[in-house]
Amino acid sequence: MSDGPTFLLDGEDVPFAPGQTVLQAALTAGRYIPHLCYHPEFTPHGSCKLCTAKVNGRTVACCTTPAESAIEVDSNTQELNDLRRTLVQMLFAEGNHFCPSCEKSGNCVLQALGYDLGVMTAGFRHLYPDRPVDASHPELLLDFNRCVLCELCVRASRDVDGKNVFALSGRGLTKHLIVNSESGLLADTDVAVTDKAVEVCPVGVILRKRVGFAVPIGQRRYDRRPISAQALDDAPRPPDGGGHA
Amino acid sequence: MANSQAAQQVPDVDALVRKAVARWRHDPTRLLQVLREVQEALNHVPPRALSLIARLLRLPLSRVKGVAGFYSFLSTEPWGRYRVLFSDNVTDRMQGSERLLAEMCHRLWVEPGKVSEDGLVSVATTSCTGLCDQGPGMLVNGRPIGRLDSERVEQICGLILRGVPLDDWPASLFAVEDNVRRADALLGHGLQPGDAIRAALGPVAVLEEVKRSNLRGRGGAGFTTGIKWEACRHATGSERYVICNADEGEPGTFKDRVLLASHADLLFDGMTVAAYAVGASQGFVYLRGEYRYLLDRLNAVLERRRAANLLGAAICGQPGFDFDIEIHVGAGSYVCGEESALIESLEGKRGVPRNRPPFPVSSGYLLQPTIVNNVETLCAAALIAVRGGDWYRSIGTLKSSGTKILSVAGDCARPGLYEYPFGVTLRQVLEDCGASHVQAVQVSGPSGNCVDEGDFDRRIAFEDLSTAGAFTIFDTSRDMFEVAHAYTQFFAHESCGFCTPCRAGTSMLMHSMDKIRDGNGTLHDLREITRLNRVLLMSAHCGLGHTACNPILDTMKKFRPMYERRLRSRDFAPAFDLDAALARARQMTGRDDPGAHLENLT
Numbered sequence: 001m002s003d004g005p006t007f008l009l010d011g012e013d014v015p016f017a018p019g020q021t022v023l024q025a026a027l028t029a030g031r032y033i034p035h036l037c038y039h040p041e042f043t044p045h046g047s048c049k050l051c052t053a054k055v056n057g058r059t060v061a062c063c064t065t066p067a068e069s070a071i072e073v074d075s076n077t078q079e080l081n082d083l084r085r086t087l088v089q090m091l092f093a094e095g096n097h098f099c100p101s102c103e104k105s106g107n108c109v110l111q112a113l114g115y116d117l118g119v120m121t122a123g124f125r126h127l128y129p130d131r132p133v134d135a136s137h138p139e140l141l142l143d144f145n146r147c148v149l150c151e152l153c154v155r156a157s158r159d160v161d162g163k164n165v166f167a168l169s170g171r172g173l174t175k176h177l178i179v180n181s182e183s184g185l186l187a188d189t190d191v192a193v194t195d196k197a198v199e200v201c202p203v204g205v206i207l208r209k210r211v212g213f214a215v216p217i218g219q220r221r222y223d224r225r226p227i228s229a230q231a232l233d234d235a236p237r238p239p240d241g242g243g244h245a
Numbered sequence: 246m247a248n249s250q251a252a253q254q255v256p257d258v259d260a261l262v263r264k265a266v267a268r269w270r271h272d273p274t275r276l277l278q279v280l281r282e283v284q285e286a287l288n289h290v291p292p293r294a295l296s297l298i299a300r301l302l303r304l305p306l307s308r309v310k311g312v313a314g315f316y317s318f319l320s321t322e323p324w325g326r327y328r329v330l331f332s333d334n335v336t337d338r339m340q341g342s343e344r345l346l347a348e349m350c351h352r353l354w355v356e357p358g359k360v361s362e363d364g365l366v367s368v369a370t371t372s373c374t375g376l377c378d379q380g381p382g383m384l385v386n387g388r389p390i391g392r393l394d395s396e397r398v399e400q401i402c403g404l405i406l407r408g409v410p411l412d413d414w415p416a417s418l419f420a421v422e423d424n425v426r427r428a429d430a431l432l433g434h435g436l437q438p439g440d441a442i443r444a445a446l447g448p449v450a451v452l453e454e455v456k457r458s459n460l461r462g463r464g465g466a467g468f469t470t471g472i473k474w475e476a477c478r479h480a481t482g483s484e485r486y487v488i489c490n491a492d493e494g495e496p497g498t499f500k501d502r503v504l505l506a507s508h509a510d511l512l513f514d515g516m517t518v519a520a521y522a523v524g525a526s527q528g529f530v531y532l533r534g535e536y537r538y539l540l541d542r543l544n545a546v547l548e549r550r551r552a553a554n555l556l557g558a559a560i561c562g563q564p565g566f567d568f569d570i571e572i573h574v575g576a577g578s579y580v581c582g583e584e585s586a587l588i589e590s591l592e593g594k595r596g597v598p599r600n601r602p603p604f605p606v607s608s609g610y611l612l613q614p615t616i617v618n619n620v621e622t623l624c625a626a627a628l629i630a631v632r633g634g635d636w637y638r639s640i641g642t643l644k645s646s647g648t649k650i651l652s653v654a655g656d657c658a659r660p661g662l663y664e665y666p667f668g669v670t671l672r673q674v675l676e677d678c679g680a681s682h683v684q685a686v687q688v689s690g691p692s693g694n695c696v697d698e699g700d701f702d703r704r705i706a707f708e709d710l711s712t713a714g715a716f717t718i719f720d721t722s723r724d725m726f727e728v729a730h731a732y733t734q735f736f737a738h739e740s741c742g743f744c745t746p747c748r749a750g751t752s753m754l755m756h757s758m759d760k761i762r763d764g765n766g767t768l769h770d771l772r773e774i775t776r777l778n779r780v781l782l783m784s785a786h787c788g789l790g791h792t793a794c795n796p797i798l799d800t801m802k803k804f805r806p807m808y809e810r811r812l813r814s815r816d817f818a819p820a821f822d823l824d825a826a827l828a829r830a831r832q833m834t835g836r837d838d839p840g841a842h843l844e845n846l847t
Contacts, residue, residue, distance in 0.1 A: 046600045047744050049784040059783045064600040086780050090749035124753050125820060149742070167307030168595070169314030171578070173752045175742030178314075180307035182296055 016067035023062040027235035037150035089123035096145035104204030106220025112227035136187035157197035276593030316576035325367030332382040334373035342381035373496035377654035424661030441514035441627035457634025464619035465713035480614035485525040494579040495690035497715030515623030579739035584617040641667035655718035690715035691732035692792035695799035732796035747790030
């Protein structure tokens with residue numbers, strides 16, 4: 001272990017660099033905390049609340065909580081995993097998710113979190129929102145039914161693509177994704193298939209047309225490895241490697 | 246006719262938008278103010294206006310649409326030329342608002358929430374408008390009308406049907422009373438405009454006095470004001486800001502309305518004193534959209550103060566002390582009362598609470614050091630500047646210095662404002678306002694506590710029953726389940742939708758409560774409510790989510806029979822009624838014999 005500052009995650013030391021959040025430091029050190037709206041390449045957002053943990057006894061979102069010396073973080077506990085299961089159930093119940101017919105199945109972060117956390121049912125009454133798809137664009141399809149409102153496409157389009165193709169409107173349960181055109185249709189925006197915003201969607205909202213099921217279900221990203229292992233492979237690492245097996 | 250009207254309006258839209266944008270100096274942080282003014286002028290913000298606003302403010306159209314879609318007073322679809330909004334607080338309902346709304350819709354031949362076919366009128370509900378002591382209340386094109394009854398509704402319908410312009414409606418309709426029933430140190434301040442500023446400019450450091458007073462925030466959180474000011478003063482930044490939180494959205498609270506209407510100079514004195522203490526040169530009042538009718542009056546007070554050198558450059562002749570105040574008006578969003586959401590809204594964005602840290606004192610408005618204080622807090626600070634911290638501290642209790650203004654409403658003979666030194670018992674307040682057969686008091690609104698008789702000797706104080714001011718009384722004739730149901734609706738309506746637990750959880754709570762109300766509830770639903778509560782408490786992003794379960798849990802604990810008598814005894818029942826679902830089949834087959842009913846099977 002290095003001589004730098006550390007904090008305790010589930011009883012074990014985690015080193016961190018100044019400016020890192022608890023989640024960033026944990027992932028860098030090869031320690032998994034479930035998360036959905038966090039992405040290593042973007043400013044933490046703190047909306048999905050999957051990464052909620054107890055920091056010195058207080059529940060906070062790890063993705064937006066600065067790492068500090070000697071804080072004690074409890075994450076992998078029955079209580080917190082129960083909470084995460086419930087949050088995943090809420091996300092399933094508030095949208096329209098039909099995994100068996102979804103092109104994203106096997107590559108979907110929401111589905112992978114469900115499997116990894118052991119979510120067996122939606123647990124709540126489904127809300128069945130009315131969310132028409134936008135198939136106007138020749139190369140891209142927007143299926144809003146699966147949107148989990150993580151705003152990764154909003155952040156990617158604004159911060160990486162410099163375009164603001166995506167934004168949110170509405171409020172509460174009627175909050176929804178919109179696109180930047182007078183018609184409200186994706187075809188009338190300046191989106192490009194190569195945009196970061198297109199690539200970053202963790203669920204099956206932003207899909208390329210005509211590539212459906214190119215990789216068979218069963219051989220996809222989270223079919224091969226559970227998200228708890230895959231997320232550590234994706235985490236930015238110091239050159240000497242982290243501490244994970 | 247609709248077409249010809251639209252055709253007439255086309256050139257107007259552009260001119261109107263350009264005028265609004267120019268008035269707000271083409272500043273994209275004034276987006277919400279521009280949208281609000283366009284909405285006021287056109288009764289909606291048409292797509293053409295959205296596009297032009299985006300172009301003129303150099304903002305992405307998606308951002309402008311996103312902001313327009315967030316606030317409930319903004320609409321991209323036309324509302325009626327008369328837009329009637331019934332206040333839908335539980336006190337309004339107790340005073341008969343639901344019946345009056347139905348009467349009005351019947352008279353005007355319009356469906357609730359829809360626009361009449363001729364575009365003349367729309368009738369809908371809105372969250373508490375702060376007229377609880379003189380309800381039921383409504384807003385007509387933003388103007389308040391209280392003390393509604395059948396005669397008033399008939400009168401209003403007549404005016405609408407005859408197309409009388411609002412300016413020509415009888416002024417008595419729009420009269421809003423202060424109803425100050427008990428004044429103490431604050432409401433009886435007796436100060437002249439500028440007294441507090443002149444005192445603050447004197448030899449005694451005002452920041453020290455505010456610290457010595459141990460004044461704590463009156464908006465609910467109770468943070469020590471002096472510490473907040475000091476942190477802001479010492480924070481690194483190029484500019485500092487003083488923000489008055491006049492977004493009094495907690496259902497049942499209306500004290501800020503009276504302070505703004507009748508004690509604006511005291512408030513502006515307090516803001517100026519705060520500016521002097523922290524070193525700010527710009528102040529904002531964030532006025533809730535429901536109080537839009539106070540705007541012109543407040544702006545007139547600001548003008549008068551500029552003329553009297555109580556605002557502007559070198560205030561009261563003090564070289565280098567420059568400060569001015571701009572009023573922003575909200576557009577119907579409870580969550581904007583949360584300070585970081587308020588700042589977002591003030592910057593022209595969707596009113597979503599920020600991630601913290603950093604806190605506003607170090608990174609607030611435009612990421613500069615900012616203090617956000619409640620109206621009552623700033624008024625108290627003005628008082629402290631004049632009379633001193635020790636004097637203020639001598640009022641109230643050891644841990645809660647000074648006085649608190651309570652907004653008393655509900656079942657009592659004399660609703661209105663009651664100002665007491667901290668430490669007053671609930672029993673005393675109930676006696677003073679003439680309440681009898683009291684079943685419960687909702688202290689500090691739905692996000693606060695529901696207190697029953699066993700606790701009436703508890704005291705209003707930070708160390709006992711902390712409150713932002715709402716004091717809503719329910720007598721023994723009231724069904725506390727219905728009260729909790731109404732408050733749950735409120736939270737679901739006002740959730741900003743940022744975080745998963747609150748966005749989905751408040752609606753799921755609503756469904757559980759609906760299910761119980763419809764007679765399909767079981768013990769399973771009570772357990773589900775408890776589970777949702779844990780999720781909201783543990784993981785919601787802000788106070789709205791943390792407190793959304795309070796009304797249900799409090800009433801479930803104290804008035805459990807009101808829930809249980811609604812439950813079916815079974816461990817689980819579906820939300821839909823199987824037997825009712827067969828009604829159509831029975832009708833079609835002409836059967837109504839016992840075999841065609843399911844209820845015998847359950």
